[in-house]
Amino acid sequence: MLKEKQSRLLANRFGPLVVLAALLLGLSLLTRIALLVLAHANMDWSPLNLLRVFGVGLFFDLVALSYFMIPLVVYLWLMPDRWYRHRIQTWWLQLSFVGLVFLLLFTAAGEWVFWGEFGSRFNFIAVDYLLYTQEVVRNIQESYPVGAILSGLLLVALVLIWLCRPALRPSWQQASRWQARTGVAALLLLLPVLSYWLVDYKQKDLSSNTVVNQLSGNGIYEFFAANRNNELDYATFYASEPDEKVLRRLRTLLKTPESTFISEDPRQLARTVRYPGPEKRMNVVLISVESLSADFMASFGNTQGITPQLDALAKQSLMYTNLYASGTRTVRGLEALSLALPPTPGQSIVRRPDNENLFSLGYVFRSKGYDSQFLYGGYGYFDNMNHFFGSNSYRVVDRTALSDKDVHFENVWGVADEDLFTLALRQMDQSVAGGKPFFSHIMTTSNHRPFTYPAGRIDIPPDSKSREGGVKYTDWAIGDFIRRAQKKPWFDNTLFVITADHCASSAGKTDLPVDRYHIPLMVYAPKVIQPGVMPRLMAQVDLAPTLLGLLNFSYTSHFFGYDIATLEPGRERIFIATYQDIGYLKDGKLAILSPRKQVKTVLPNFSDGSAVGLPDDPALRDDAIAWYQGASYLFRNKTSRLPPLP
Structure with missing residues (x-):
């Protein structure tokens, strides 16, 4: 049978x-x-x-x-x-x-x-x-x-x-x-x-x-x-402590002069942020430039002359000279700039499932009556950008909003940056015409292999397909955008924030070469912001609260970043990471958390990316665990999820 x-x-x-x-x-x-x-x-x-x-x-x-x-x-x-x-x-x-x-x-x-x-x-x-x-x-x-x-x-x-x-x-x-x-x-x-x-x-x-x-x-x-x-379970693979202990320590790390915790519950990290004086309801343009390493600019010692427009703007801006990116991919930069969270192990939250209704920079602006926009020159389904930004208080505008006659040039990543900026100006005009201030996050694409761009814009021919050409074309496009924006009636009431998503190269002498995370940041608003230099150590996650501080905004915060202008001296720190290794740098020492629950402490060289091993630093280790385990806990338990805004 x-x-x-x-x-x-x-x-x-x-x-x-x-x-x-x-x-x-x-x-x-x-x-x-x-x-x-x-x-x-x-x-x-x-x-x-x-x-x-x-x-x-x-x-x-x-x-x-x-x-x-x-x-x-x-x-x-x-x-x-x-x-x-x-x-x-x-x-x-x-x-x-x-x-x-x-x-x-x-x-x-x-x-x-x-x-x-x-x-x-x-x-x-x-x-x-x-x-x-x-x-x-x-x-x-x-x-x-x-x-x-x-x-x-x-x-x-x-x-x-x-x-x-x-x-x-x-x-x-x-x-x-x-x-x-x-x-x-x-x-x-x-x-x-x-x-x-x-x-x-x-x-x-x-x-x-x-x-x-x-x-x-x-x-x-x-x-x-x-x-x-797209994630690694933190508690399974990384050094950890009991959640309650971690969250209590994290509360001490998050407390800042301008903020007050809403609840005594250690699992609730929301704070009320208050600044004295009236809010400055200015328009904001945040340009995250693809792969713009700090060392491309003459302002940081480059002698190739490939960023003349940015270097000219730097002299008229508040220049933050000691900023470090969270990761080595665009989605990591977008995560840090929009959510102000440390780079938890695995893939960026931008690409993870169940990433809707998070507290974001777009949420703060939208709650203030702004038109929060994310503008991208390619098709936003790539890297899950459309879904992420569209589900987290941004209005997404991508390549589909452009007709063929609007495009001078495009490659696999999207339209040339100048066409993206034309689209952005159109959206800004529409916001103002509708009676709303705007917050526009613009993600450029031209400084990316294959480094192709329209002819006749710069003195490096497009057929060179060189990194230098990609950088210089993006620099030209930003300068052209600023010149066109200066003719708009809303220009004098607008903050232009220019930074990078990450550096052009992540390879170095060590697992986390600090010099490969150094990126520029400038805030340009000639009628409002006095030119100057801010040399304090600053993490990419600090940009959102620092920007809101410049505007004197009061809000309820779930950010892990600091307003660098009000932070007490000695509390500066940065987060840098790959997909596996996550680093926490404070007081010149870098704690690196790796899978198999490994922790090591090194003394990094900020110039060449090398590092020297150091004895274990228990306080640095515990702080690193608190930041990263706490961020993983909050995302996994949906602690900072918010109802969608109308």
């Missing part, structure tokens, strides 16, 4: 799926057992936890199978009957199975290595490694006999498929009708759809033991779930 049922399962068009399911579930079980042996010392061996490891684990293996089988289901469905039973197809199917099994074996081997390194299934660190393929591949080649391992995995895959040939053969010996195949395929393809909407990677976390929760997952599913959720 059992053999008859097995025969019926295999002797139909979708019989190979049974073979694939047996291979995936079998290899997943063996992987789970191997990881259990590897992690035995930290495992809670209660019967209930063993049931979770293997019962919940089987469920997530089936979820992974629902995704993994999609290509094979589509192939089996669409292949015409007479072709499917052809000898060439039968060999092709077996060869495809070799590839699928090799991938499963490779994943299992990768999980073993990854667990040995991080004590975890695949997570965003594994996704992050794809961003640094060259470095990772070189490290693997230097650490393991890659050729021998891959050859061994291929040999095992060939042997397994050779043994599975009798189970595959019945499938191509049976006739199959299109209508019948379509019905079965529809049901099978419904499974990954249901998995996508009904299953969440956190559903496996049923135990207080981290090892149990990790073993209850499936490596393939965890990898793609990490890519989708």
